[in-house]
Amino acid sequence: MNNTGFGPPNLDDSSQQASGHYYNNASWHARKPSDGVYVPFVLGPAGRVNADLNSLAKYLMAHLEGSRGENNILEASSFQILHQAVDDGYAMGWGAFNVDWAKEKILTHGGSNTFWLAEWMIIPEENIAVMMIIINASGDNANQASGEILGLLINRYGTTQ
Template structure:
């Protein structure tokens, strides 16, 4: 049984069920903190938090804290691109050279016909990452800096055959460059204006959450030989379109609702919404696409990590649900972080389906 909404009593019951599970995960794995939530097309249904914001600091993790989404940003970038497509500024078959003709003869010719669709489905042939994400750090204009990194990284032959799958953060940055060129605005400005503000995602921003040096928001944590090291570092700014968004769980739920029935249609063109979740293999535009009987069919899922945070989301359109979990830490072994998050998602589904 799936309830369309929870009464206050049902929320309390579910918190009573998930809270000890989160506490046990923290105790067993010695992680600082974790948050989890269930949402629907109407918004957040309930959320839970356990642990602390910062290792060796007593401030507790809270359900309205801001969390780093890592590569779960990719679905947001793809949605931004769909909005630009509905405005006639791009289309899914737009090539890199069509958007940026000045790159002709500056990048390897095999990249010239890489389309927007191939970029967001990781089939452009581009390597996983830039040659050096931290290059050109003296360049104040982020749009110019991204273009310089693009030119440096695409001068040599593709990492794999165009059309074959290779997960690529660089590809998402390049897609961001295409959006920047056709609009004249940075990816950061575009996604705020066209996605976050229309959805009322007031907490959404970029980089590590919180005030530098303070514990007003959770810190990320790196696993080291001596334990967890709290950190407010993040990926390089040019990587933004691939993985630098942070926000609250409630605001994340507003974005996830775009792929749930009866949600706020900031994209009026249903065909464009459908294109975002049309997979090539098992990967669509920022979403892994799978089938699971527990949620009556299609699951849209993604993990995200900047090596200091770890997030996982499941969106189940057929039952009007999204399930979220974020740890403010990431193990060196990504599989360990993924296993913990998978355990929480499984528990959320189980609790959600109980009468």
């Protein structure tokens, strides 16, 4: 994972990571790091980690392998602890629960600082990991669009039968 950090992405206005956006007066506007997009340090890592898509994919693949009992950056037993639900489908930052379209539990994870949002899913039994939603915007329009996209993806691909 090479292009990662803490705090909002694109702090140096490079083209390596996308700036956040917001919708106002019928148009989209780019957010700048000076627009107050920081999440307080005390809440970290929630909403404070940023990564490019390649790095997110590596992170997701490590968790997919771990969920299937394979060792990689951690021992498989550590992934088992991370992915084991401890309370109502919550497993140390991961959702771990059964759905009617999968034979075994699925894992979900996501993160947001209310300006950027990422949501992903792992289906261990099918050896599938999907970055479902990666969005650099906030507000009602962005939330509605991401919900509609997620619904379309689940309706189209959310079955292993």
